[in-house]
Amino acid sequence: MLGEVATKLKKNLISFNKRLQDRYKGEVDFDKQDLRERLHHKVGKFTLLERLSNQRLRDWLAKEVVVGVDGSLNKVGVNFPHYLYLLQALAKSTAQEDILAAEVFCPLLAEVEAEIEQFRVQQQQEGKRYSQQEAATKLRTSLLAKLELQVAIQAIQKWPVKLIMMDGSLIRYRIEAKDSWQQLRELALEKGVLLVGVIEEIATKELGTRLSSDLEGIYDRELLFGVLEVGEMLELEFKLGLKTAFLRPSQDPQVIGLDILKEQQDKLKIMADLIQTLTPKSGRGIPLWLDIVDNEVRISKQMVESLVDSYLDPQLKRRLFASKRQERIY
Amino acid sequence: MQVVGLTTQQEVYVASKERKFRSNEILKILDSELDNPLGEVVETQSYNRFIPLSIKDSFVDKGVLESLRSIGYNVDEDEINIAKVRLLTEATYPIKTGVAAEVPAFTEVKELLVKESPAEGLVLGVIKGTEEMAAGMDDDLKDVAPLLKGKEVVAQQGVPFNFKLKAMHQYPHIGIIGGSGSGKSFGMRVMLEELMKLEIPTLVFDPHFEMDFSEKFPDLPTEYEEDFESKFEIFQVGRQVGVNFEDLSTKDLLDLLSAASDLSESMVNAVETLHNAEAKRDSFFTFAERLADLRQALELGRKRIQRKLKSGELSGQQKEEYQHYLALIDDYGSLHLSSITGLTWRLNKLKRHGLFQQSISEIEAALQSRKLVVVQGPIWLLQVFATYLLGNLYRQRRDYKDADYSGETADYFPPFLVATDEAHNFAPKGYDSPTKRVLKEISQEGRKYGVFLILATQRPTLLADTVTAQLNSKFVFRTVRASDIETIKQETDLTAEEAKRLPYLSSGDAFVSSAIFGRTMAVRIRVAKTTSPHTQNPFDELEAKTKAKEDELYGAIAKHLPIYDDDMLTELKAVNKELEGKMLSRNQLQDRLETLVERGRLKKEDSPLGGTVYNLG
Ligand SMILES: Nc1ncnc2c1ncn2[C@@H]1O[C@H](COP(=O)(O)OP(=O)(O)O)[C@@H](O)[C@H]1O
Ligand SMILES: [Mg+2]
Numbered sequence: 001m002l003g004e005v006a007t008k009l010k011k012n013l014i015s016f017n018k019r020l021q022d023r024y025k026g027e028v029d030f031d032k033q034d035l036r037e038r039l040h041h042k043v044g045k046f047t048l049l050e051r052l053s054n055q056r057l058r059d060w061l062a063k064e065v066v067v068g069v070d071g072s073l074n075k076v077g078v079n080f081p082h083y084l085y086l087l088q089a090l091a092k093s094t095a096q097e098d099i100l101a102a103e104v105f106c107p108l109l110a111e112v113e114a115e116i117e118q119f120r121v122q123q124q125q126e127g128k129r130y131s132q133q134e135a136a137t138k139l140r141t142s143l144l145a146k147l148e149l150q151v152a153i154q155a156i157q158k159w160p161v162k163l164i165m166m167d168g169s170l171i172r173y174r175i176e177a178k179d180s181w182q183q184l185r186e187l188a189l190e191k192g193v194l195l196v197g198v199i200e201e202i203a204t205k206e207l208g209t210r211l212s213s214d215l216e217g218i219y220d221r222e223l224l225f226g227v228l229e230v231g232e233m234l235e236l237e238f239k240l241g242l243k244t245a246f247l248r249p250s251q252d253p254q255v256i257g258l259d260i261l262k263e264q265q266d267k268l269k270i271m272a273d274l275i276q277t278l279t280p281k282s283g284r285g286i287p288l289w290l291d292i293v294d295n296e297v298r299i300s301k302q303m304v305e306s307l308v309d310s311y312l313d314p315q316l317k318r319r320l321f322a323s324k325r326q327e328r329i330y
Numbered sequence: 331m332q333v334v335g336l337t338t339q340q341e342v343y344v345a346s347k348e349r350k351f352r353s354n355e356i357l358k359i360l361d362s363e364l365d366n367p368l369g370e371v372v373e374t375q376s377y378n379r380f381i382p383l384s385i386k387d388s389f390v391d392k393g394v395l396e397s398l399r400s401i402g403y404n405v406d407e408d409e410i411n412i413a414k415v416r417l418l419t420e421a422t423y424p425i426k427t428g429v430a431a432e433v434p435a436f437t438e439v440k441e442l443l444v445k446e447s448p449a450e451g452l453v454l455g456v457i458k459g460t461e462e463m464a465a466g467m468d469d470d471l472k473d474v475a476p477l478l479k480g481k482e483v484v485a486q487q488g489v490p491f492n493f494k495l496k497a498m499h500q501y502p503h504i505g506i507i508g509g510s511g512s513g514k515s516f517g518m519r520v521m522l523e524e525l526m527k528l529e530i531p532t533l534v535f536d537p538h539f540e541m542d543f544s545e546k547f548p549d550l551p552t553e554y555e556e557d558f559e560s561k562f563e564i565f566q567v568g569r570q571v572g573v574n575f576e577d578l579s580t581k582d583l584l585d586l587l588s589a590a591s592d593l594s595e596s597m598v599n600a601v602e603t604l605h606n607a608e609a610k611r612d613s614f615f616t617f618a619e620r621l622a623d624l625r626q627a628l629e630l631g632r633k634r635i636q637r638k639l640k641s642g643e644l645s646g647q648q649k650e651e652y653q654h655y656l657a658l659i660d661d662y663g664s665l666h667l668s669s670i671t672g673l674t675w676r677l678n679k680l681k682r683h684g685l686f687q688q689s690i691s692e693i694e695a696a697l698q699s700r701k702l703v704v705v706q707g708p709i710w711l712l713q714v715f716a717t718y719l720l721g722n723l724y725r726q727r728r729d730y731k732d733a734d735y736s737g738e739t740a741d742y743f744p745p746f747l748v749a750t751d752e753a754h755n756f757a758p759k760g761y762d763s764p765t766k767r768v769l770k771e772i773s774q775e776g777r778k779y780g781v782f783l784i785l786a787t788q789r790p791t792l793l794a795d796t797v798t799a800q801l802n803s804k805f806v807f808r809t810v811r812a813s814d815i816e817t818i819k820q821e822t823d824l825t826a827e828e829a830k831r832l833p834y835l836s837s838g839d840a841f842v843s844s845a846i847f848g849r850t851m852a853v854r855i856r857v858a859k860t861t862s863p864h865t866q867n868p869f870d871e872l873e874a875k876t877k878a879k880e881d882e883l884y885g886a887i888a889k890h891l892p893i894y895d896d897d898m899l900t901e902l903k904a905v906n907k908e909l910e911g912k913m914l915s916r917n918q919l920q921d922r923l924e925t926l927v928e929r930g931r932l933k934k935e936d937s938p939l940g941g942t943v944y945n946l947g
Contacts (some may be wrong), residue, residue, distance in 0.1 A: 051393075054400040066401050094403035277397045288394050289403070306336050310427040 024222075035211075035227055042210050044236040047269065049247065049276040051231075057277070060270065064162035065093040067155045068293035071148045071167070073140075074304045077321035080133040081107035084321065085140055086304060089147035090297035091155040091164075094289075098296075099151045099158070105143055107136045108320065115139060142176040149173055149180035156187050163194040163271065167290055170197035170259035171239050189263055196271050199257035200286055202246070206238050220246065226253040230281075233272050237262075247272055249279040249287075256285050331431040333359060334412075337424045342369065344413045344431045350376065351413035353831070354852035355459030356442070358434040359415070361425050368434060368442070369415035370849075371459065372827045378409045416825075418442070418849065436466035436489070443489050445846060448474045451492035452524035454517070458839070458852040460488035476554050478838065478857035483550055491853040493521075493803070494846055495528065501802035501845040502777040505753075506786035507818060508807025513838040514786045515540060515751060517805060519858045521784060522702060525747060526561040529700040533693070533723070535716055535750035537709040540862040543702075547861045556859050563696045567707035567715045568684025571693055575614040575686050580605045582718055585764035586685070589714035590676040596669045603662060614686045620658075621674050627655035628667040635659065683711050690719055697723070697746055709755055716756065717764040720748065724772060724781055731779045745780025748772065753785035754792040766794055773800035791817045803844035805853075808835040824850055882909065883922050884931060892945040893923065894937055 040046060052060070069091045077083035084106035091099040106112060116135045123130050130138065152164055166173070173181045188195045207223050208215035215223065224246055228234060233247035243265040245258045258275065260268055278287035299307075308317065331346045344357060351374040359367050395405055415431075443457055453474050464472075467489060475490045476483050498504075504521075508514045515538070522541065525532045534541050543558040565571040573586065584601055587593055593601075604620055606612050612620075627635065635656050638644060644652060680686065696703045707715060726743040733740030750756055756765040772781050773796070785801065787793050791813050804822050809815055809832045819829050822843035828850060832841075842851045886908035887893065893901045902919050906912070914922070923944050926932040930947055937943040 052397070054396055057397060057400040061401050066403075094398070094401045096403070096407060278394055280394050288398065292403075292405075302335065306427045 032227055035223075038211050039207065039227075039234060043207060044234055046228075047233045047235065047272075048229075049231045049233055049249070049269075050273050052273050052277045057274075061162055064160045065095045066274075066289065067091050067093050067152070067159070067161050067164045068289050069148050069152045069155070069164060069166045070290065070293045070297045071144045072294075072297045072299060073144060074299050074301070076304065076308050080136060081113075082320055083107070086299065086307075087140075087144050087147055088297050088299065089144065089151045090293060091151035092293045092296060093155065093159050093161070095159070097159065099154050100297075101147045101151050103143060103147060105140045107132075112136075112139075145173050145176035146180050149177055149184050153180070153184050153187060156184075156191055156193050161191075161193045163196065163274070164188070165275075165287065165290060166195070166197045167200075167294065168197055169199045169239075169257065170195065170242055170261075172197075174241075185261065189261065194264055194267055194271055195261055196275070197259035198275065198287060198290055199259065202255065202257045204238075204257075206236070220257075221254060224248075224255045228255055231276055235268065243268060245272060247276065248285065249276040250281055250283050250285040252283070252285045254285060331357070333361075333425055333427055333429050333431060335427065337427055339421045339424055340417055342415050342417070342425045344371075344415050346411050347409070350374075350411050352459045352461070354457075355462070356418075356434060356439050357413070357415055357431045358438065359417075359425055360430045360432065361421075364421045364423075364425065367417050367419070367421055367425070368439065369417040371413040372416045372825060373414040375412045376409050377412070378405065414827075433462045436463045439463065444471065444492060445497070446492045446494035448490060448492055450496070450528075451494050452521060452528075453490050453856065454493050454520055454524065455491045455838075455853045455855040456486055456488040457491045458488065458854055464488050475856040476551070477854060481549070483547070483554070483857050486856075491842070491851065493524075493844075495525075495530070497846040498782050498802075499777070499780070502782050503773060503801045503803070504782075504784045505790070505798065505801035505804040506784065506807070507790045507804060507809065507814075508788065508840070509809050509811065509814075510788055511837060512788075512807035512809070512835065513840070513855060514788065514807055515862070516838060516858055517807065517840065517855045518749065518751065518784070518786050519543075519860065519862070520855055522749065523556070523558065523859055526558050526702050527556070529561065530702075531697040531700050531744045531746040532702040533697065533719075533746055533748045534702060534704045535712050535748075535756070536704050536706045537712050537750075537752050537755075539706050541704045541706075542863045543860040545861050545863055547858055550857065550859060554857075554859060558860065562702040562704060563692070564704040564706060565693060567705060567711050568687065570688060571690055571705065571715075572685050572688035573715065573718050574689040574691075575617070576611045577689075577722075578605075578718070582721065585717045585721070585767075586680060586714050587673065587676045589710070589717055589764050590679050593676075594669065594672070596666050597673055600662075600665045600669045600673060603665065607661075614681070618674075618677060618681075621670060621677065623654065624658050624662055624665070625667065625670045625674060627658045628663075628665070628670060630655060632656070632659050632663065680714065685711070685714065690722060693719065694723070694726075694743075697744060698742075700744065709752065713756060713763070713765050716750075717768060720765070720768045720772070724768065724776075724779070727779050727781055745782075747782045747784060749784035749786075751786045753787040753797075754789045757785070757794040757797045759792055759794045766797075770794065770796055773797045790814050790821065803842065803846060806832065806841045806843065807839070808832060808837065822850070828852075880926065880929070880931075884926060887923070888946075891932075892943045894939070894941060894943050895920070896941045 036046070069089065071087065071089040074086040075083055076086070084104055087103045087105060089101045107116060116132055116139060119135045119139055120130050120132070123135070148166065152166065155161055155164065173184075184195070187193070202219070202221045204220045205217060207220050208218040224234070228246065228248040230248055230251055233245050235243070235245045237243055239259065241262050242259050243262050245260075245268060246255045247258065248255045258268075258272060260271060275287050278289050279285060280288060331344050331349060333342045334345045335343045337343075342359060344351070344359075351371050353371055353374055355371050357369055357371065359369055361367065398405060417425075443460065445451070448470055456475050456477065464487070471490055473486055475486045477487060478484075506514050506517055519541065522532065522534060523543065526543070542564060543562050546555055578586070580602055583605055584593065584598060587597075587601065604624070605617060607620065608616075635652055639649070639652050639656065693703050693705070705712065705715065705719070723743070723746070726741075727745065730740045730743045757763075757769040758766060769783065769785075772783055776782055783801070785793070785797070790798065798821050801821075806818055806822060806824065809818060815829055815832055818824060818832070822841075824841055824843055828841055838855045840853055840855065842853055844851070886905050887901075889908075890901050890904050898916055898919060902914065902916055905919060906914055923932060927934045927944065927947075932944050933947045935943055935945060
């Protein structure tokens with residue numbers, strides 16, 4: 001029985017692989033040199049990054065700190081509206097200080113229900129239609145973005161911050177939590193705090209469009225795969241008010257992205273140098289500092305369960321959040 | 331400090347970023363619905379989430395860690411300390427996750443930790459993990475248990491561990507278990523010092539000749555010094571103490587002889603027949619003579635004796651002798667010559683070691699005056715003697731108590747403790763031995779009469795189960811051997827975690843599993859106030875002796891330098907005069923001179939007169 005399922009899946013995978021190969025056939029064989037030249041002419045310049053010496057780092061930072069910001073999301077329950085999310089955002093400074101913010105998001109609460117309705121009405125006026133479920137998802141996403149921005153703002157207010165590293169693209173914050181984003185942006189500019197978003201999973205399709213019509217629609221991550229040398233960066237501009245760069249800080253051929261404020265573009269090089277310096281050479285290309293923050297903000301599944309068990313009425317918990325699916329034993 | 335993760339009614343995990351946990355410290359869990367229960371740290375862990383594991387799939391390389399450090403972030407500090415805490419009493423439902431935990435104040439745990447005042451109990455050391463709460467202690471608990479750290483005596487850290495001696499009435503007998511070098515003898519010494527402090531009559535069998543309390547512990551600050559000189563006496567078996575043969579019952583004698591070497595059936599039979607055979611108590615002399623005569627008689631044989639008597643060639647005294655032989659053959663002819671020979675050999679062995687020269691009266695007197703008595707001897711002789719001595723003293727105490735219970739008057743004999751190292755030799759598992767019988771009896775019945783045991787052994791597995799089972803308090807020191815750890819697990823209430831720690835304990839650290847405390851306590855034994863007379867390293871001793879000899883010679887010849895080798899004989903006389911009682915030959919002197927040259931204390935030069943000359947180096 002099990003064998004039969006596996007055999008079928010195997011067949012499917014083989015044919016899937018073939019179709020992928022067909023689709024990418026032409027492109028996978030890009031001439032790397034040719035592509036680099038075209039990128040150079042039509043997109044932006046390549047820069048070689050440095051690994052900063054320890055002395056250089058200390059001098060550059062003087063008495064200030066680097067802050068990493070990340071958020072985490074844990075879900076209890078499965079289907080709308082019978083779930084709850086535990087949201088956490090953490091700003092961690094290199095001086096071993098933390099600012100933590102947390103929220104619970106649950107569509108079952110009256111005020112959240114009202115918020116969902118209000119959001120749908122608002123969107124409808126702009127001509128967009130959202131189901132309750134989609135609206136809830138949007139609200140929750142924006143709540144998390146807001147929490148992250150808030151801890152970042154507090155960090156600037158409390159600590160002598162040189163640079164804030166956010167996990168993910170800055171554009172996401174602008175879209176998901178406009179007001180808080182504005183606030184952070186202004187504060188950062190006013191206090192001269194450098195802001196950088198580090199994007200692990202690049203999802204844009206910017207480069208192909210600029211290069212030629214036959215490359216249109218290809219994801220940037222596919223196009224740049226293996227094209228940059230280790231420690232190389234490609235700068236470009238396409239997001240409103242932001243400056244973007246792709247770089248390959250480790251041996252992993254996959255590139256990562258950086259977003260910075262346009263106003264701070266003269267500092268791009270040093271920011272990228274820093275990112276590169278803090279990224280393990282043989283790693284997957286993410287600065288260790290962000291990994292540390294990520295690790296710390298994340299709540300383990302076990303912890304979530306025990307928190308929920310301790311603080312939720314077991315009767316209610318079972319009635320509202322237990323799902324048949326969860327009870328299944330695999 | 332905060333409770334994290336899953337909790338049960340028995341156990342919780344407490345985590346802290348700032349504070350490291352100590353094994354065995356007591357924490358208060360602030361779950362008010364459960365009345366803030368107390369728990370003991372049974373396992374500690376510190377871990378750093380970033381070293382040395384890889385995070386997700388990226389290995390952390392050194393360079394990056396260095397860079398992070400340069401921007402002020404030290405990964406090493408990002409450490410989380412976690413303690414597994416076992417509640418002292420089971421909670422009615424699981425502890426709430428997330429509640430805080432704190433170090434309790436001394437008053438909150440006093441009852442758990444202090445069962446007796448230092449003045450009344452045995453102050454044996456400190457309770458581990460109580461360092462932080464010790465500040466709030468009553469004054470009489472402070473500064474009573476200085477510790478030894480390396481070679482240095484340091485102040486008491488934590489709450490003192492006071493063993494409630496009076497509770498032995500209810501929970502008798504102490505075991506001291508641990509591998510070689512784990513601190514048993516040291517712990518025993520501390521225990522004995524405390525017994526002397528309280529002037530408890532104590533009998534110590536000392537097979538290692540180490541229990542002397544005259545010498546103060548090196549570098550012990552004067553405020554801790556204590557003079558035990560008037561509180562103990564040392565006796566050596568066969569020198570100052572021995573067995574009074576006339577007091578021996580036949581059973582005693584059998585025990586003694588069998589301790590010298592095992593007895594055969596027919597030897598036992600022979601002793602039973604021959605001892606006190608003439609309706610009065612034998613002295614050593616009368617008994618030994620009877621054995622010798624019988625042996626002679628058996629060697630001659632009835633026929634030869636009769637023939638000799640008939641032959642008429644015997645003079646008056648010889649005739650009497652042969653008539654005596656004949657009478658012996660008549661009475662004991664059925665005994666085997668080989669048994670008699672064997673018994674003679676055993677008896678002589680005991681005599682040779684002086685066993686029958688003295689009595690135990692000095693020991694009795696010392697115990698009566700509440701002293702500690704150390705009995706020394708080689709282990710086999712000690713066993714022989716202990717069998718007799720213990721049987722005797724125990725009987726005296728029992729007779730007194732039995733008489734007392736039944737309202738009669740009897741001579742007073744005080745309650746007493748018996749302490750011995752190498753207890754598995756005295757009460758071995760698996761085979762019978764005379765000492766085992768008496769120790770077993772005391773272990774089972776001693777409580778009634780106020781006779782208690784302190785038994786130390788490095789091989790609990792070899793100690794008789796019946797005795798082990800009666801040890802209500804056990805001090806378990808470092809133990810590495812798996813079979814012994816297994817025995818300890820069975821015979822104590824050490825938890826699996828504690829048993830796991832046994833191989834790693836430092837010398838002087840022990841778990842005390844005692845019915846008196848009702849739970850296992852981790853303690854560190856205090857520094858002893860006295861030291862064993864032969865703690866000197868034998869190799870240091872060797873060096874020191876050589877040096878002393880050399881110094882003596884050097885002193886003797888220094889005045890006579892320079893010494894010319896062709897004039898050595900003249901100098902030899904002078905040197906020999908200086909060396910009291912020793913005479914060196916010419917060659918020996920030259921030999922020694924060469925040695926001193928080798929050691930750089932003299933130098934050897936060509937003499938301007940020809941030959942060589944030894945002179946100051
Ligand atoms: N309570 C203690 N504090 C400090 N050091 C100790 C303590 N007990 C033992 N030691 C050290 O360990 C050594 C061995 O102890 P000892 O009692 O002779 O071991 P054992 O009798 O178990 O073979 C001692 O010489 C001493 O250096
Ligand atoms: Mg010893």
